[in-house]
Amino acid sequence: LKCPTRPEPRVPHAVLSAGGRDCLHAGDTCSSDDTCSPRLRTLRQCVAGDGSMKLGPGARSQCENAMTALLSTPLHGCQCKRGMKREKNCLSIYWSLHQSVLHVNRCLDAAKACNIDETCQKLRTEYVSACIQPSARSGPCNRPKCNKALRKFFDRVPPDYTHELLFCPCTDTACAERRRQTIVPSCSYEEKDKPNCLAQLRDCKQDYVCRSRWAQFQYDCEASEHSASGCKRENHGSCLLAYTGLIGSTITPNYLDNSTSNVGPWCSCAASGNHREQCNDFLAFFHDNICLILHVPTPFQVPPLWCPAAIQFSFILICLLLLH
Amino acid sequence: MNLSFPGQKQKPVSPSDEDRRSEFLTSEEIQREASGDEAVPVRTRRSAPDSQCGLRSVLLQVRDLGLGYDSDETVLFKYCGGSCPRARSNYDLTLSNLLLSGRLPQPAPGEPWHSVPCCRPTHYEDMAFLDNSHRWHKVEKLSAAACSCAD
Numbered sequence: 001l002k003c004p005t006r007p008e009p010r011v012p013h014a015v016l017s018a019g020g021r022d023c024l025h026a027g028d029t030c031s032s033d034d035t036c037s038p039r040l041r042t043l044r045q046c047v048a049g050d051g052s053m054k055l056g057p058g059a060r061s062q063c064e065n066a067m068t069a070l071l072s073t074p075l076h077g078c079q080c081k082r083g084m085k086r087e088k089n090c091l092s093i094y095w096s097l098h099q100s101v102l103h104v105n106r107c108l109d110a111a112k113a114c115n116i117d118e119t120c121q122k123l124r125t126e127y128v129s130a131c132i133q134p135s136a137r138s139g140p141c142n143r144p145k146c147n148k149a150l151r152k153f154f155d156r157v158p159p160d161y162t163h164e165l166l167f168c169p170c171t172d173t174a175c176a177e178r179r180r181q182t183i184v185p186s187c188s189y190e191e192k193d194k195p196n197c198l199a200q201l202r203d204c205k206q207d208y209v210c211r212s213r214w215a216q217f218q219y220d221c222e223a224s225e226h227s228a229s230g231c232k233r234e235n236h237g238s239c240l241l242a243y244t245g246l247i248g249s250t251i252t253p254n255y256l257d258n259s260t261s262n263v264g265p266w267c268s269c270a271a272s273g274n275h276r277e278q279c280n281d282f283l284a285f286f287h288d289n290i291c292l293i294l295h296v297p298t299p300f301q302v303p304p305l306w307c308p309a310a311i312q313f314s315f316i317l318i319c320l321l322l323l324h
Numbered sequence: 325m326n327l328s329f330p331g332q333k334q335k336p337v338s339p340s341d342e343d344r345r346s347e348f349l350t351s352e353e354i355q356r357e358a359s360g361d362e363a364v365p366v367r368t369r370r371s372a373p374d375s376q377c378g379l380r381s382v383l384l385q386v387r388d389l390g391l392g393y394d395s396d397e398t399v400l401f402k403y404c405g406g407s408c409p410r411a412r413s414n415y416d417l418t419l420s421n422l423l424l425s426g427r428l429p430q431p432a433p434g435e436p437w438h439s440v441p442c443c444r445p446t447h448y449e450d451m452a453f454l455d456n457s458h459r460w461h462k463v464e465k466l467s468a469a470a471c472s473c474a475d
Binding site: 068072105111116121122124128131132178 | 383396397398399400449450451452453454458460461462
């Protein structure tokens with residue numbers, strides 16, 4: 001039973017639809033360019049050896065500048081295909097770009113990359129603008145307007161950028177706080193009181209869009225202890241995508257603090273009556289889920305598989321008919 | 325929206341990058357980094373000759389904008405630069421002639437009377453960023469979005 005590949009998200013991104021940028025190809029393009037080539041050479045010198053080379057202050061800033069400059073080239077966000085020709089060469093380029101010694105604050109790097117891209121910068125400014133604008137009528141901000149702009153951002157900007165912004169790995173508080181602030185939580189997330197989670201979920205299901213997003217999230221982030229990725233659908237990227245689909249909805253999730261990567265919606269299980277366990281299960285789906293590991297994926301791009309239940313059932317029916 | 329005048333042979337200039345994916349800058353547009361020089365001009369127009377009025381951009385740290393914000397984010401500041409053709413209307417011709425011949429009093433220094441159109445933005449863009457105290461800011465009309473030779 002082979003599932004058809006997922007239709008391309010309706011994001012006008014020529015590069016994504018071409019199957020993603022290949023680091024080898026991007027590296028060749030860069031090496032044959034007068035301005036890009038020295039940057040790449042600088043970077044490779046910076047990460048020479050096993051990456052444990054200590055960088056003096058002058059060298060470090062040169063390395064960081066080379067890294068920032070390369071953000072606006074095809075090398076940014078490039079990937080490698082498992083088993084491809086010259087896989088090792090491709091990966092050496094990939095890891096040069098992702099050497100942790102140069103990434104002091106991955107979330108800041110993500111913001112810089114976003115600011116260079118026209119669409120990302122424009123839509124990020126739009127949602128921030130909507131979310132920080134005080135509202136005469138509805139208190140500190142216009143929450144529906146903020147949510148709408150957030151949904152637009154996560155729907156239209158390629159995951160290359162949005163996932164880096166939201167799922168950047170952090171080793172210190174400054175980075176983690178920046179990450180927590182990504183969705184302007186003071187407007188889109190926090191409220192005076194925390195509603196009961198099940199009541200919040202019920203409200204979500206009243207709205208067709210929220211209901212679908214929740215269903216998609218449950219599907220794509222279903223955990224499985226028997227799979228290597230921890231995900232039943234074996235597609236971590238799809239789970240992250242489904243998570244971002246919840247942002248700007250009634251059950252918007254966010255990082256709960258700036259020291260861990262625990263996430264969850266703004267709700268509590270107090271006053272759950274006899275449904276306490278059901279309520280706890282809902283919250284656990286966010287913070288006890290081995291599939292929902294919030295960091296950006298590895299060099300290998302797994303093409304998303306999309307098997308809507310209808311197609312699975314029709315295959316089963318055909319099989320049954322043939323057996324008869 | 326570009327300004328144009330009847331009988332005007334000059335084609336209004338507009339940036340060709342409105343539909344471009346700016347994450348892929350061409351080779352001439354990739355930031356050129358001189359040693360110790362942080363802010364380097366990056367051309368965003370591919371086809372125009374260097375000196376004509378057009379949209380240009382420079383990659384800068386927010387704190388280098390000189391607006392008093394303390395943020396480590398870098399932004400692409402877009403501005404209008406370049407020359408506009410000399411006389412565009414009879415007004416321009418006459419004004420420059422009269423200034424040259426002395427029939428009009430010379431303007432005070434620092435208060436020039438323009439007898440040529442100048443390269444100015446026709447549209448602006450806002451810019452949002454997070455500062456180092458983790459507060460969000462939005463700066464209105466920070467960057468130029470399109471340029472034209474304005475009268």
